[in-house]
Amino acid sequence: MAADTAAALPIPKVRDRQSVARWMHLWLLLLLIVMSLLSLGYGAADASLFRAFTALMTGDAISQTEQIILLDIRLPRLLLGITVGAALAVSGVLMQGLFRNPLADPGIVGVSAGASLGAVTAIVLGPLLPAALLALMGGALIALFAFAGAWIAMLILYRVSTRQGRTSVATMLLAGIALAALTGAVSGLLIYIADDQQLRDFTFWSLGSLGGTSWAKVWIAAPIVLAAILLATRLAHGLNCLALGEAAALHLGIRTERLKSGAVLLTAAATGLAVAVSGGIGFIGIVVPHLLRLATGPDHRPLLINAALLGAALLVGADIISRTLVAPAELPIGIVTAVLGAPVFLWILLRRRGLVDL
Amino acid sequence: MFEAHDISVTIGRKTILSGVSCKAAPGQITAIIGPNGSGKTTLLRALSGDIPHTGHITLDGLDIGTADPALLAGLRAVLPQATPLAFPFTVQEVVSLGAMAGLSAQDPTLVERALADVDLIGYGPRFYQELSGGEQQRVQLARILAQVWQPQVDGAPRWLLLDEPVSSLDLAHQILVMRLAERFAQAGGGVIVILHDLNLTGMFADRVLMMSNGTLAHSGPPDSVLTDANIGAAYCCKVQSRQAPKEGRFFLLPHFI
Numbered sequence: 076m077a078a079d080t081a082a083a084l085p086i087p088k089v090r091d092r093q094s095v096a097r098w099m100h101l102w103l104l105l106l107l108i109v110m111s112l113l114s115l116g117y118g119a120a121d122a123s124l125f126r127a128f129t130a131l132m133t134g135d136a137i138s139q140t141e142q143i144i145l146l147d148i149r150l151p152r153l154l155l156g157i158t159v160g161a162a163l164a165v166s167g168v169l170m171q172g173l174f175r176n177p178l179a180d181p182g183i184v185g186v187s188a189g190a191s192l193g194a195v196t197a198i199v200l201g202p203l204l205p206a207a208l209l210a211l212m213g214g215a216l217i218a219l220f221a222f223a224g225a226w227i228a229m230l231i232l233y234r235v236s237t238r239q240g241r242t243s244v245a246t247m248l249l250a251g252i253a254l255a256a257l258t259g260a261v262s263g264l265l266i267y268i269a270d271d272q273q274l275r276d277f278t279f280w281s282l283g284s285l286g287g288t289s290w291a292k293v294w295i296a297a298p299i300v301l302a303a304i305l306l307a308t309r310l311a312h313g314l315n316c317l318a319l320g321e322a323a324a325l326h327l328g329i330r331t332e333r334l335k336s337g338a339v340l341l342t343a344a345a346t347g348l349a350v351a352v353s354g355g356i357g358f359i360g361i362v363v364p365h366l367l368r369l370a371t372g373p374d375h376r377p378l379l380i381n382a383a384l385l386g387a388a389l390l391v392g393a394d395i396i397s398r399t400l401v402a403p404a405e406l407p408i409g410i411v412t413a414v415l416g417a418p419v420f421l422w423i424l425l426r427r428r429g430l431v432d433l
Numbered sequence: 434m435f436e437a438h439d440i441s442v443t444i445g446r447k448t449i450l451s452g453v454s455c456k457a458a459p460g461q462i463t464a465i466i467g468p469n470g471s472g473k474t475t476l477l478r479a480l481s482g483d484i485p486h487t488g489h490i491t492l493d494g495l496d497i498g499t500a501d502p503a504l505l506a507g508l509r510a511v512l513p514q515a516t517p518l519a520f521p522f523t524v525q526e527v528v529s530l531g532a533m534a535g536l537s538a539q540d541p542t543l544v545e546r547a548l549a550d551v552d553l554i555g556y557g558p559r560f561y562q563e564l565s566g567g568e569q570q571r572v573q574l575a576r577i578l579a580q581v582w583q584p585q586v587d588g589a590p591r592w593l594l595l596d597e598p599v600s601s602l603d604l605a606h607q608i609l610v611m612r613l614a615e616r617f618a619q620a621g622g623g624v625i626v627i628l629h630d631l632n633l634t635g636m637f638a639d640r641v642l643m644m645s646n647g648t649l650a651h652s653g654p655p656d657s658v659l660t661d662a663n664i665g666a667a668y669c670c671k672v673q674s675r676q677a678p679k680e681g682r683f684f685l686l687p688h689f690i
Contacts, residue, residue: 092523175519316530318519322483327534327580328506373520 095370096377103384107157110391114153115145117399152288154297156394157387159285159353162300162345164386165307167360168379169345172314173338174236174247177368180361181346184251185258186228187357190343190350192258192265193217193224198276199265217280218295222347228254229339285353285394286405296352303345304383310337311375318373356409358416359386365420389415434458435480435592435623439488442475449475450486453649455642459590459623462614464634464655466627467644468668473627474514476644477596480625481511493589506534509592510577514600516569518561524548524572525557531576536586543582547575552609566601574598574610584622593617595626599633611637635659635683643667659683 163181170179170186181187197220201209209216232254236247266277313334316324325331349356363386367378393411400406435457442450450472457463465473479486482497482505490497492508510531518527528544537543548556551571556564561572574595581591593614599607611633614624618639628634634641634655641658643651645667651658664672664685674685 177520312533315526316534318522319516319527319530320513322478322481323511323513323516325483325502326481326506326509326511327530328503330502368520372526373522374526 092372107388160387160390161383162349163359164363164382166345182357185254188255188258189228190221190225193220218351221351225347226343314375362416461639464638471644510580531580535580537582547579584620
């Protein structure tokens with residue numbers, strides 16, 4: 076639904092793109108707020124947000140059940156949805172800017188798979204670590220390993236698919252397939268040697284939804300993703316210059332090596348965190364930047380902020396659908412994002428094929 | 434003064450440039466000529482600070498290898514042979530990237546003036562990817578002009594490094610671009626340009642560097658470098674050059690003799 080809202084915006088005259096991009100910050104923020112209120116208000120259990128608000132105003136107490144549903148189930152879930160959606164969309168923008176290629180997306184080219192391998196490694200081999208270290212790391216262990224997995228996958232992918240500053244689309248996609256296959260095989264091996272408890276942990280993790288969100292997950296993921304997004308905006312000008320090619324960016328005064336390793340690191344952090352807390356959720360990273368580029372152009376500065384907002388709104392919207400469509404059961408959110416995202420993506424491709432220059 | 438001392442470039446096991454020493458002075462157009470694969474582009478890339486090389490290169494005393502890219506961006510701008518763009522930027526956005534990298538960014542009319550200079554008035558809102566090859570080349574030229582808009586700042590020259598700037602241009606725009614380079618040099622800036630067209634070289638160059646097999650075969654004023662014997666040896670074909678009747682400048686008509 077969020078995707079439809081953005082897609083329906085008319086493609087503005089090119090001259091206005093900068094001011095449109097600035098207005099877009101406001102519209103997308105409003106969209107995110109509306110989505111958030113909807114997300115807090117609707118759900119399988121009958122806990123009305125409106126009733127909670129009126130209770131606050133009039134001083135009445137709301138029931139303990141309602142309080143728990145709102146504050147300990149829906150609110151952390153909403154915040155995690157915002158975090159993951161923003162992280163996925165921003166990773167998409169960063170990867171596309173880095174590879175100078177609108178088809179780059181962490182889910183498609185094996186970076187999410189690398190993060191998954193990291194997470195599985197943490198679940199299966201984590202207990203081998205010294206107990207003191209484990210106690211210290213706590214819930215952050217999976218996140219840390221997922222980040223490391225995503226980082227290594229990014230480094231391999233960049234090394235393989237980029238030669239002399241040029242990335243071939245075909246090589247990148249094929250390298251991504253090989254990388255996903257390899258990490259899948261190693262993950263499989265780890266699952267094979269896992270014991271029953273670890274298998275349970277793994278299964279819960281790999282279900283890949285925002286269900287069962289605890290405040291602990293929010294506290295791990297949200298600050299890092301927020302920091303990654305803020306740091307990413309500092310790479311915006313460099314990524315604009317990089318669109319002209321690596322040599323041209325250098326001539327324009329950009330320290331390209333620093334820019335590239337920064338983009339790789341931030342993509343890995345955002346993707347790793349998103350995968351660690353929510354499993355694999357696809358299409359946000361490719362659809363959101365595409366829609367925004369069509370509306371406001373490829374300038375990375377507004378694009379990064381807008382992508383974070385639209386990605387968050389889109390994922391929160393998808394989560395509402397996943398919770399309410401077959402309530403009280405839940406649809407995996409990855410299915411919802413794919414069903415919403417893939418057709419929109421195809422439609423954009425058909426309509427503006429020349430412009431995105433594939 | 435652009436000075437290169439004993440430059441060698443090896444990529445893989447192949448030596449592309451060996452022992453090239455050359456100079457280019459501000460106020461002049463220095464043309465690099467030579468057959469395909471003779472190392473022209475590699476020499477220009479070394480001068481731009483793009484590729485690892487032995488020997489050292491200085492730009493007005495500043496070591497190219499160790500200088501801050503942002504500082505260099507204020508001193509020289511580089512036009513590549515072709516620039517494919519990954520995303521649908523408009524012409525205006527492309528040119529402003531150059532303006533932002535240079536020292537004259539505060540001038541709001543800079544982008545339009547640069548576009549006017551390359552005969553692309555009104556092209557600002559158009560999509561770069563929808564332009565023809567020649568128009569794209571001129572947009573890129575506008576971008577680097579916007580980067581080093583003033584040929585001289587406080588007596589220090591700015592530099593244009595151009596890799597075949599006229600390769601996909603029609604006759605009129607070839608002349609337009611070469612006149613731009615000439616004006617830039619006359620105003621105190623320095624221009625180093627790779628040219629394939631020996632007639633344009635004869636018309637516009639103040640100094641010629643003739644490359645052959647990765648070495649600098651000849652350098653000097655056009656009259657002394659552009660001789661039948663030099664051209665014949667470097668390009669492996671016999672030629673006969675003539676003087677154009679009106680201005681007494683070198684010209685050459687490619688044909689069999």
